[in-house]
Amino acid sequence: MYQTILNHTLTPSAIKKLTLEELKVLAQELREFIIEVVATKEGHLGASLGVVELSIALHYVFDTPYDLLVWDVGHQAYGHKLLTGRLDRFHTNRQKDGISGFPKREESEFDTFGVGHSSTSISAVLGMAIASKIKGNHDKQHIAVIGDASIAAGMAFEGLNHGGVSDANMLVILNDNAIGIDPSVGALKDYLASVKQGKNPRVNNMIKSLHFRYEGPVDGHDLASLIRELELLKKAKGPKFLHIITTKGKGLKQAEENQVKYHAPGRFDSKTGELIKSNQTNLSEKYQDVFGKTLVELAEHNKSIVGITPAMPTGSSMTYMMQAFPERAFDVGIAEQHAVTLAAGMATQGLLPYCAIYSTFLQRAYDQIIHDVALQKLPVVFCIDRAGLVGEDGATHQGVFDIAYLGCIPNLVIAAPLNEIELRNLLYTAQLGIDMPWAIRYPRGRGVMKDSWKDNFTKITIGNVKEFRKGNKFVILSTGTIGNHVITAFESCDNLDWGHYHFTFVKPLNKKVLEEICKHYQRVVTIEDGVITGGFGSLISQYIAQYFPHIQVENLGVKDSFIEHATVGEQYEECGIDIESIKKIIKE
């Protein structure tokens, strides 16, 4: 790997001394460096490649970190990280104790706002700009870089709506590459496309009508034009908007041609760009695919089923439903709140929406779950993907809160299958007829079944608890796929006096079985791959404290802290819910 201009001493003040030609070389080197590292260390690729010139131009023109720069989502900020003193550590990106894959305030003074969930940047910079004004600082600039998919979210519009009537020194840069993770959707996308084609000057009016000074569209890979525009906007006061056009994956042929796959491609050959295929054979199915394929099977027979995803068709495997029943499957863009209330509206009219949302992003739609769905007891099936620990995306993306935030909502069934077959049967059972919403949570990654999971469907009884082991003194109660760790741990421990029960349902909790368990055992250990406070462990502990106060309970799961980026295995270990930790508990 060579660097001439890009090197560890490079800082924004050094960048300012470079000529335009040198900046162009820097752009080339930055791309090569990102490609080389991401090829082996993995991570998000296409988005960062697309904003290489923008990253350089921003640090060249603005006085960062004095001027405050916020990257929306932050998956495109690798160039920014490399230009702000993190080149030496970039190979640790997303690894345990390494740098985060997203901007993070404690990591660098150049990371002015922690990000990971989309569409927060405009509100954040407006808040900063208003604070600067109140503190009497009128020359500071506050810049949000937001993508075309992220700007379509309600929250971004709320920020624009407020920003337009402020006289805050804010600059919103729309990085328009016409794609999110999957192709962008919605009317705004069409609107932006027509502006690019020069057909529709109305978009200027749309932004202008919100009282922003509008500039663009500008070629976001043309450094000279970018610098020129930014220099002009730097001098201007008040709310400003710059529309730039870029290509996601710019500079790597495959990433430009297959933008969905190269959003976060996994390992690839840095020279050829070809993906490196795993040589593992006989892999279990991914939970997302069990969901996606089962949904199609169910939808073939049950005409009331519809599918909804907010901007994650590939990630959630809603793509299967979209291909099989295009008129019954909806990608609504980054709009979790809308997705949930849309589902509620459909449910009032007799449809059965399967609303697939990552656990972490469902947090956005909390009020809608309570107010629009549960309160009205509407039959919506929340298919909560990426529930539990998610690995390298880290603290912003952990799906560890859902049991806690859903557990307190009345009129809601919460299920956590043990494996692919149970997930499939829960999806099946939900469409047999439900009189309230269901939430079915399942994790990122692959299942545990070595044989086919595509068995005949079996109805699951609400409140189902499965006894895996009978013991006499001690018992482990698990919910969800983490129960497989318990099963494996017991396989290598003989003659133990431990029992093990898997609770398919966290809500309603099967009190009858729980009572029998409590009468039989003296010590209870609960385990879950989510937060203990408010989670499965808390619910069990509450029950036991009330009715069997003599029983000793220990809760395993995520304690009161955010779990940072690492492999999922390392995160399990950190939380004490990996197989070895469980073995230790049962042996000791």
Ligand SMILES: Cc1ncc(C[n+]2csc(CCOP(=O)(O)OP(=O)(O)O)c2C)c(N)n1
């Ligand atoms: C609230 C929320 N929902 C979904 C996501 C998942 N997500 C991450 S990046 C992304 C697409 C962003 O597209 P865009 O804003 O156009 O940026 P680009 O990747 O094209 O640079 C999505 C849907 C998220 N981070 N936050």
Ligand SMILES: CC(=O)[C@@H](O)[C@H](O)COP(=O)(O)O
């Ligand atoms: C940046 C972002 O939010 C997504 O790209 C996320 O990283 C996707 O996660 P999965 O890899 O689990 O689909």
Ligand SMILES: [Mg+2]
């Ligand atoms: Mg985009």
